[in-house]
Structure formats: structure tokens, C-alpha cells
Amino acid sequence: MSDPSAVADDSSNFIRDIIDADLAANKVSKVVTRFPPEPNGYLHIGHAKSICLNFGIARDYHGHCNLRFDDTNPEKESVEYVNSIRHDVQWLGFEWHSNPFASDYFDQLYDYAIDLIKQGKAYVDSQNAEQIRENRGTLTEPGNNSPYRERSVDENLQLFEAMKNDEYADGEHVLRAKIDMSSPNIKMRDPVLYRIRHVTHHNTGDKWCIYPLYDFTHGLSDAIEGVTHSLCTLEFEDHRPLYDWILDNLETPSRPVQIEFARLQLEYSLTSKRKLNALVNEGHVSGWDDPRMLTISGMRRRGFTPESIVNFCDMIGITKKNSTIEMGVLETALRDDLNARATRRMAVINPLKVVIENYPEDEEEFFTGANHPQNPDFGTREVPFSREIYIEREDFMEEAPAKFFRLSPGREVRLRFAYYITCREVIKNAGGEIEHLVCSYDPESRGGGSPDGRKVKGTIHWVSARHAVRATVNLYDRLFTSANPGAAADFHQALNPESKIVMPEARLEPAIELTGNPIAYQFERLGYFISDYDSSSEQPIFNRTMTLRDSWAKIEQSR
Numbered sequence: 001m002s003d004p005s006a007v008a009d010d011s012s013n014f015i016r017d018i019i020d021a022d023l024a025a026n027k028v029s030k031v032v033t034r035f036p037p038e039p040n041g042y043l044h045i046g047h048a049k050s051i052c053l054n055f056g057i058a059r060d061y062h063g064h065c066n067l068r069f070d071d072t073n074p075e076k077e078s079v080e081y082v083n084s085i086r087h088d089v090q091w092l093g094f095e096w097h098s099n100p101f102a103s104d105y106f107d108q109l110y111d112y113a114i115d116l117i118k119q120g121k122a123y124v125d126s127q128n129a130e131q132i133r134e135n136r137g138t139l140t141e142p143g144n145n146s147p148y149r150e151r152s153v154d155e156n157l158q159l160f161e162a163m164k165n166d167e168y169a170d171g172e173h174v175l176r177a178k179i180d181m182s183s184p185n186i187k188m189r190d191p192v193l194y195r196i197r198h199v200t201h202h203n204t205g206d207k208w209c210i211y212p213l214y215d216f217t218h219g220l221s222d223a224i225e226g227v228t229h230s231l232c233t234l235e236f237e238d239h240r241p242l243y244d245w246i247l248d249n250l251e252t253p254s255r256p257v258q259i260e261f262a263r264l265q266l267e268y269s270l271t272s273k274r275k276l277n278a279l280v281n282e283g284h285v286s287g288w289d290d291p292r293m294l295t296i297s298g299m300r301r302r303g304f305t306p307e308s309i310v311n312f313c314d315m316i317g318i319t320k321k322n323s324t325i326e327m328g329v330l331e332t333a334l335r336d337d338l339n340a341r342a343t344r345r346m347a348v349i350n351p352l353k354v355v356i357e358n359y360p361e362d363e364e365e366f367f368t369g370a371n372h373p374q375n376p377d378f379g380t381r382e383v384p385f386s387r388e389i390y391i392e393r394e395d396f397m398e399e400a401p402a403k404f405f406r407l408s409p410g411r412e413v414r415l416r417f418a419y420y421i422t423c424r425e426v427i428k429n430a431g432g433e434i435e436h437l438v439c440s441y442d443p444e445s446r447g448g449g450s451p452d453g454r455k456v457k458g459t460i461h462w463v464s465a466r467h468a469v470r471a472t473v474n475l476y477d478r479l480f481t482s483a484n485p486g487a488a489a490d491f492h493q494a495l496n497p498e499s500k501i502v503m504p505e506a507r508l509e510p511a512i513e514l515t516g517n518p519i520a521y522q523f524e525r526l527g528y529f530i531s532d533y534d535s536s537s538e539q540p541i542f543n544r545t546m547t548l549r550d551s552w553a554k555i556e557q558s559r
């Protein structure tokens with residue numbers, strides 16, 4: 001489960017310690033990092049951790065960071081993903097030094113492969129995929145040498161060139177490094193460096209029908225770019241000897257080092273592009289930017305700010321040990337940021353009409369409301385009031401317990417900014433459903449002050465019916481009910497059926513902006529909200545970014 005010790009409280013970490021030592025020892029003069037996504041999906045919160053680490057180090061050490069597309073699997077990659085990744089990195093507030101594709105280096109990589117062949121350190125293997133797998137051995141058994149392993153350098157050069165020149169079908173041959181089939185590290189058992197794939201590549205088109213594999217490409221791309229510290233997640237630890245072998249056996253312009261750190265795993269979420277892709281393709285969400293997705297684009301649409309995501313990454317820190325972060329950490333980072341940033345407004349999501357019988361029918365008045373309770377720089381706005389208002393259905397109870405400090409027959413509440421009202425009558429339809437309430441107001445209580453010192457415990461929010469703007473409000477909750485949906489045999493079973501609730505009859509106070517750049521709002525007592533991309537002034541749509549308090553903590557405690 002979650003490990004609170006995984007939440008580091010300072011920005012220093014073991015990687016920065018390594019860099020400090022490398023600088024002190026003059027091993028490097030300028031720190032160069034890279035963030036290397038594969039353009040096979042949209043970036044998610046896990047990638048944000050890597051972005052903050054790589055770009056943050058480059059910034060703090062006055063070095064630079066490249067955004068490199070690691071595009072060696074043409075089947076799965078696309079320009080749509082390339083563009084979304086660029087947008088997301090910029091939106092998070094980072095600037096890259098350069099933005100190459102690994103595929104830009106295919107010519108150089110081909111030459112490096114030739115070099116290995118000439119040194120007798122790579123060979124063309126003509127076993128099929130099945131045979132290669134069978135001969136690789138297991139964790140306890142060594143592998144078997146390929147019958148093609150002792151091909152001459154000339155034969156290998158000829159075959160590799162013919163592979164490049166489109167003379168063979170997919171899978172007929174591969175190029176392998178000649179290392180050690182009995183190495184305890186399976187990655188070192190003559191890993192495949194190149195394979196034949198007759199697929200159009202999003203960047204190189206049909207120029208190539210052979211493609212280098214990740215391990216061959218990655219370290220060499222780092223070396224070509226002058227990356228000093230190549231930071232990757234822990235699952236690449238056993239790739240490191242291969243990373244080093246390739247760089248140690250070739251003359252490269254620089255010699256980077258690979259350092260691994262723990263992947264972000266977050267409760268109640270998936271951070272695997274493959275699984276996120278399945279959610280999109282199977283229609284469980286509306287797209288990669290569905291506000292319930294913890295993709296950067298989904299979080300943006302949901303109302304996360306870049307600052308809240310960067311702060312979250314600082315809060316969790318960088319460690320060498322995998323652990324799961326509580327969702328509450330992300331939610332706290334978001335609430336803290338929005339609390340300072342959000343403009344306060346009143347909105348009623350599930351409206352119940354209230355008629356104030358002693359308030360004149362054609363009268364209206366305006367109360368001045370602060371836009372932010374702690375920050376006068378936000379200014380004020382005028383909040384209209386009239387005889388008919390809406391309150392939240394949940395703020396009324398016909399048979400209320402003594403501790404219900406909201407509205408019920410005969411009881412009095414304070415309307416935020418306005419007056420005290422007392423419920424006089426409950427009007428129902430033929431089916432017995434409550435249609436509206438009749439209340440009276442005390443003119444002496446204007447502004448919410450107590451005229452005779454009498455105590456009114458509850459304050460509720462409201463919107464003037466005549467002035468209100470009708471809107472749809474989407475209430476979002478966690479997409480999964482299980483803290484570790486990725487561990488389930490089938491993550492579909494963990495989908496939360498109530499992760500999106502649509503409230504089509506919401507009423508907003510008129511000072512809420514419906515057009516232009518979305519503004520972060522706090523709807524008082526309800527949470528933080530932002531207008532959706534599909535919102536218009538004719539049909540306003542707001543997304544709930546987050547509730548004001550963590551309602552899940554209570555649920556979990558009561559289990």
C-alpha cells in the first residue's frame with residue numbers, strides 16, 4: 001500500500017547528489033538531460049514526474065534538457081501524439097533546448113551498427129523469433145549460441161546491407177550484438193539491435209525497412225546529443241550493462257551515464273499508456289483528455305494548474321525505491337494551489353426554488369461579495385438578490401435532526417451575503433415531490449448581521465432565480481474504486497460507475513465568465529470548477545475539478 005516515507009520534503013535527491021559529485025570531480029562541465037517519450041500515446045502524471053526531474057535539474061544546474069522523441073516502433077507512433085507531447089511539456093512550463101527525434105539519427109545509428117559488425121561484435125542472425133526466444137535460456141538456464149553466430153564479418157556486412165536494401169521480409173533476419181549467451185543478465189544474451197519492419201514511419205516515411213531497437217538507440221542518441229545524465233525509471237536497471245556495453249564499444253562524441261529512479265505509481269489510477277489507450281478505445285472515457293484521465297491533457301481539462309502538478313512532483317520527490325503515492329497528496333497539491341488562485345462565486349448544482357413571500361415581487365438589490373476571502377487584490381462583484389432564489393436541494397430537509405443546521409420547516413438560516421430566511425411552507429406536486437419552498441425573510445438581517453443577537457448557525461449559498469445562468473455541471477470523481485486498479489486481473493472491474501455525474505439544471509450567479517480563457521472558480525461550499533472545452537455562452541458546461549475536502553478519507557475510515 002502507500003508509503004508515507006516516499007513523500008520527500010526537500011528538493012534535493014540522490015540524483016542531484018551524483019551530479020554535484022560529478023561537477024566537483026570535473027567529470028562534467030555542463031549538465032545535459034533529456035526527456036525521451038515514445039510518441040505512442042498522451043503523457044500522463046507519471047511522465048510529469050520525469051519531466052519535472054529532467055527539466056528541473058537542467059534549470060537548476062544551468063544546463064539544458066532536450067525533448068527527444070524515442071520513436072523506434074513505427075507501428076504505434078503518430079504525429080498526433082508528437083504534437084500533444086510538445087503541448088503538454090510547454091503547458092507544464094518547461095522549455096526544451098532542442099526537440100529531436102531518435103529517428104533523426106537513423107543514418108548515424110546504421111553506421112554505428114556497421115562499426116560493431118566490423119569489430120566482430122555484431123552478427124546477422126537468421127533464426128526466427130521463436131527460435132531466438134527458445135535459445136535465450138531462462139533465469140536459471142544459460143542460453144545457446146545461434147548457429148549463425150560465427151558468420152564472417154564480410155557475410156554479416158553483406159546481409160545487413162541487404163536487410164537495409166529491402167531484400168528480405170519482416171522477421172527473416174535480425175542484427176544481434178555478440179556478447180554472452182550465458183550471461184546471468186538475460187539482456188546481455190546477444191540482444192537484438194535491428195529488426196526488419198515494413199512499416200511507414202511517422203518521421204522517416206518509407207526510407208527505412210529496418211529499425212533499431214530501444215537499447216541500441218537510446219544510449220547512442222544520448223551520446224550524440226551530449227547528454228551527461230540519462231535518467232530513467234527502475235525497470236531499466238538491468239538494461240544498464242547493455243547501455244554501457246554499447247557506449248564502451250563504440251567511439252561516440254560523449255559518454256553519458258544512466259541513472260534509475262522510482263516510477264510514479266499513484267493510488268486509484270493507471271499510468272500505462274497501453275491501458276489508458278484501452279480506456280479510450282473501449283469508450284470508458286470520452287478521449288485522452290477526458291477530465292477523469294490522469295493524462296496531462298485530461299488534468300488540464302479537469303482544471304488542474306501546471307503549478308499544482310509541478311508542486312505535486314516536488315512533494316513526492318525522487319527515490320530509488322518503488323512505492324505507491326496516496327491520491328490525497330495530488331489532491332492536496334491541487335487544493336492548495338486552487339485555494340490561492342480561484343475566484344469565489346455562488347452556484348447551485350441541484351436547485352430547489354425558494355419564494356420569499358414578504359419580499360416585493362418586482363424588487364431587486366445587489367450585495368457586494370469579495371472575490372477572494374483572503375486576497376483583496378481579487379476585488380469584488382455584485383451579487384443580485386430577488387424574491388425567488390434557488391438553494392441546494394441538499395440544504396433542505398423536511399424532517400431534520402436537531403443538528404441539521406440548514407433549512408427545514410420553521411427553522412432559520414443565513415443566506416450568504418444577504419438575509420436570514422425562515423421556512424414557512426413546503427409546496428409539493430401531486431406525486432408528493434417537493435416543488436418549492438415558501439420562506440419569509442427578516443429585512444433587519446441585511447448583510448447577514450444579527451439584528452437582535454439571535455443565533456443562526458447555518459449559512460447556505462443561493463442564486464437569484466431571475467438573474468441566474470443555467471448550466472450543466474459535470475461532477476467528476478476517481479475513475480477507479482480500487483486503490484490499485486493496475487494490479488487487478490482485469491482493471492475494468494475496478495471502474496467507478498459514478499466517476500461522472502451530470503447535473504443539467506445547475507444555476508450560476510451572473511458574474512461567472514462563460515467565454516474567453518477558462519477561469520478557476522471556487523463555487524462556495526461545493527468545490528473548485530472550470531468551464532469545459534465544449535462550453536459556450538448558450539450552453540455553459542462546468543467541470544468540477546475537486547471537492548473542497550477529501551470525502552474519500554471519511555468513506556475509507558468508516559469501512
Ligand code: ATP
Nearest residue numbers: 036037038046047049050232233263264271272273
Ligand atoms: P508507458 O508504460 O505509459 O508507455 P513508458 O515508460 O513506456 O510509459 P515513455 O514514453 O517511454 O513511456 O516514457 C518517457 C519517459 O517518462 C521515460 O524516461 C520513462 O521512464 C518516464 N516515465 C514513464 N512513466 C513514468 C512514471 N510512471 N513515473 C516516472 N517516470 C515515468
Ligand code: MG
Nearest residue numbers: 037038070214
Ligand atoms: Mg517506453
